Amino acid sequence: MHQPEPPILLEMRNLRVEAAGKTGVVELVRGVNLTLRRGEVLGLIGESGAGKSTIGLAALAYARGGCRISGGEVLLEGLDLLALPGSALRNFRGGRVAYVAQSAAAAFNPSRRIIDQYVEAARLHGRNDTANIRREAISRYRSLRLPDPETIGQRYPHELSGGQLQRAMVAMAMAASPDLIVFDEPTTALDVTTQREVLIAIRDLISQEHIGGLFISHDLAVVSQMADRIMVLRNGVVVEEGESQELMANPREAYTRALLSALSHHRRSHDTSEAVLDVRALDAGYGAAVRILQEVDLRVARGSVTAIVGESGSGKSTLARVIAGLLTPQAGSITFEGKPLPHTLGRRDRESLWRIQYVHQNPDAALNPSHTVQELLERVVVLRDGLRGSQLRERIRELLAMTELGEQLLPRRPSQLSGGQKQRVCIARAIAARPSLLICDEVTSSLDPLVARGIIDLLGKLQAELGVSYMFITHDLSIVESIADEVVVMHKGRVVETGATSQVLGYPESDYTAALIAAVPRFDRNWLQ
Numbered sequence: 001m002h003q004p005e006p007p008i009l010l011e012m013r014n015l016r017v018e019a020a021g022k023t024g025v026v027e028l029v030r031g032v033n034l035t036l037r038r039g040e041v042l043g044l045i046g047e048s049g050a051g052k053s054t055i056g057l058a059a060l061a062y063a064r065g066g067c068r069i070s071g072g073e074v075l076l077e078g079l080d081l082l083a084l085p086g087s088a089l090r091n092f093r094g095g096r097v098a099y100v101a102q103s104a105a106a107a108f109n110p111s112r113r114i115i116d117q118y119v120e121a122a123r124l125h126g127r128n129d130t131a132n133i134r135r136e137a138i139s140r141y142r143s144l145r146l147p148d149p150e151t152i153g154q155r156y157p158h159e160l161s162g163g164q165l166q167r168a169m170v171a172m173a174m175a176a177s178p179d180l181i182v183f184d185e186p187t188t189a190l191d192v193t194t195q196r197e198v199l200i201a202i203r204d205l206i207s208q209e210h211i212g213g214l215f216i217s218h219d220l221a222v223v224s225q226m227a228d229r230i231m232v233l234r235n236g237v238v239v240e241e242g243e244s245q246e247l248m249a250n251p252r253e254a255y256t257r258a259l260l261s262a263l264s265h266h267r268r269s270h271d272t273s274e275a276v277l278d279v280r281a282l283d284a285g286y287g288a289a290v291r292i293l294q295e296v297d298l299r300v301a302r303g304s305v306t307a308i309v310g311e312s313g314s315g316k317s318t319l320a321r322v323i324a325g326l327l328t329p330q331a332g333s334i335t336f337e338g339k340p341l342p343h344t345l346g347r348r349d350r351e352s353l354w355r356i357q358y359v360h361q362n363p364d365a366a367l368n369p370s371h372t373v374q375e376l377l378e379r380v381v382v383l384r385d386g387l388r389g390s391q392l393r394e395r396i397r398e399l400l401a402m403t404e405l406g407e408q409l410l411p412r413r414p415s416q417l418s419g420g421q422k423q424r425v426c427i428a429r430a431i432a433a434r435p436s437l438l439i440c441d442e443v444t445s446s447l448d449p450l451v452a453r454g455i456i457d458l459l460g461k462l463q464a465e466l467g468v469s470y471m472f473i474t475h476d477l478s479i480v481e482s483i484a485d486e487v488v489v490m491h492k493g494r495v496v497e498t499g500a501t502s503q504v505l506g507y508p509e510s511d512y513t514a515a516l517i518a519a520v521p522r523f524d525r526n527w528l529q
Contacts, residue, residue, distance in 0.1 A: 009077060009212040010036040010059060010180055016071035017054050017063055017236075019416065028054050028067065030236040036180070041206060041213040043227030043244065045220060045259065047448040048420025050233040052216045053102070056182040059214060060093045065415045076180065095125040098173040102185040102419050104165040106364040108157040115153025118172045125176035133175070140171035145197045147313065159286060162361050162442070163194050163312020170198065174205065180212045185419070187222060193519040194312045195475070199225060218448030220260060221521035224248050232256050259449055275335075276302040276437055276469045277323065282332035284322050292318045294493045296332070298471075299486075300437065303463060305470045307480040307501070309516065310490035316473045317361065319490070320439045323471070324358045337436065354384060357435035361442040361473075363422035367414040373425055374410040380432040395432075402462070403428040404454055420448065427455065431462065441473045456483055477520050481505055489513045 017029040029051045036042050044052040054067070061081035063069050074081045081092060093099075101107045109117060118137040119130055127133060134153075141149035144167040157165055166186065173181055183202065187195040203226060206213050215226045223230060223244070230247050232240040232255065240253045251257045279298040285291035292315045300306045308316045321327040323334060325345035334341040336356065342348050360366040367376060374396065381387050381395050400407060403424040414422050423443060430438060440459070444452040456479065462468055474480060480487060480501065487504040489497040489512065497510040508514045 006037040006039050006210075007077070008035055009038045009040075010034070010214075011075040012055070012058065012072065013075070014072040015055065015058055015074065016069070017051070017058060017067055018070045019064075019067040027070075028236050029058070031072075032233075032236070032238055034231065036212045036214065038179075038212055039206065039210045040229070041203075041215050041227045043223040043230040044214060044216045044233060045218065045223055045230060045448070046233035046239070047259070047450045048218075049235075049418045050448075051236040052233055053184050053419065054236075055233070056099070056184050056214050056216050059180065059182050060097050060099060061089055062093065066412075067416075091125070094121060094173075094178075095176045096178055097180045097182070098176065098178040099182045100170050100173045100184060100186045103362050103364040104162065104169045105157065105362045107169050108165065110157050113154055113156060114160070114168050118153065118168075118175055121172050122175040127176075137171065137175075140174060141168070144168075144171055144201050145194070146171075159290070161313040162317065167194075167198055170202065177209070178211065180214070181206075182214045182216070184216045185218070186215075187217070187219070193516060195222070195521070196519050202226070218452070219521065220248070220449065225521060232259070274302045275299050276337055277471070278335040279319075279323065280333045280335075282319070282322065282329050282334070284318060284327055284329040284332075286327075291330075292493050293322070293329070296490075296493070296495055297498075298488060298495070300469050300471050301485065302436075302469055303467045304485040305463075305472050305483050306486045306488060307484035308471065308473045308488050308490060309475065309477065309480060311475075311516070313492075314490040315493040316490055317441055318493075320358065320441050320471065320473055324356060324439055325353075326358075354433045355436045356439065357430040357433050357437070358439045359423075359426050359430050359441060359443045361445065363419070363426050364414065366426050367422060369414050372411050372413055373405075373417075376425060376429055377432060380429050384433050399428040399432055402431065402458060404458070424455065427458075434466070435468060437469050437471065439471045439473070442475070443472075444474070444476065444479060452479075459483070477505065477517060489516070 012032060012034040015029055015032045016027060018025050018027045032055060044055060046052055057063060058069055058074055061074055061084065069082060076096065081089065115134060115137050119133050122133045137153055138149050141152055146152050146164055146167055160168065170186060186202065187198055199222065215223060217223050227244045230242065230244050231238055234255055240247065240251065240256050251260060277300040279296060282293055282296040284293040296319060308319065310316055318327065322329050325348055328343050336352065341352065377396050377399055378392060381392055387395055397407065405421065405424055405428065409417065409421065427443065444455055459470065460483065463470065472484060484501045487499065487501050488495055489504065489510060491512045497504055497508065497513050504513060505517060508517060
């Protein structure tokens, strides 16, 4: 007997969103139609700036600063959200429609404990049973495989790794038992093993609660696992739409085929004789009680790429913070360009500060929200090179061209940029300092495959031209395979394996490394099972 289709949960009709640009109004979303049923997941894919997140936010009848929903309807079970007054919309947002943002660090109040923010989210939507809410939060933490679920909620956001914070945000989105959750790159910050666990938890949640999900991602393999249907977007319009497996196997449009082909990279080899960075027996943590790194050894050869991989909480970003001078180690030594590098930022000379640059995982936390792109870049160029007037303008244009950013972005603030554009501004700012070592902390995790490939190619070009070295932190092993000369595998604050990329990924000696490789997402609908 034929089963009736589930009822329609979300419908968008002729959705239009516009923003004020330098030369006038720019339409970001142009007449998009969308239907989502209960128990269904619709994947939204496309390059940076395609309109994915803008459409996701429109499901909450919301537009970013400087933007507005200029036309169309957004219907939740037949109710037009765009026609609701502000007070009613506040009950819908976070209540019936929840949003899991791309940037977990920007979503949490840094001065409040994680579990208190979960409780607040539930209480804002009518729940008063605080003790039960706290027990529920711990259960959510456990289902999302957070470490020490009974106590992790007592920590502050800065005490969690990027992946742990992202999972805590997924848990918080569930606090009010919504009908629809918009997942905007929810696994961006996660390593492959943690990503797999979180994806299973999200999929189980949607199935068990019979809710709907909009799943926004640039990772096509992940979307193919999660989405029942996929909508491909470009420049604010729908390019192609269809059932997930059919669309992945037989894309009709050239743009969709280009997205799929962008997953492949070609690795270049580099001379790995002279070390630009040498770390020995490094220990570090947060206070005496929390020890993160234990006896870490690391070597980055001049003009090469050393990839640091490992699951969330393994110590990758903590290691980067120590090298950058943002965290003082408890023991060990750091040698940079043949000279001992002081452990504290205040004791390092000015040239060392310029020569080591850090591109953060989270551009929202790295860019001053009140500054324009022009101000963000000019400040570095003026301080580093003392350029003024036409020379300053020419250097800014050069940086924009190198990172594939248009001059029309100069007067915009970070809130008016897509996730990919923000990360490219961070890279342009780091390059402006003319570093010899660039610490890249998940720099492509927020980018779609086409833009990510462009960034990888750009980094390769800069390396060939300038001899810059990269310490590349990532959970994307396909990128590691394509760009890295050496791989360092970390687990629970220790280095468990290191060596040439082809050796480590092709013939892993550690069981943990083998597990990481096995957890890489594949275009197989049954992979999560």
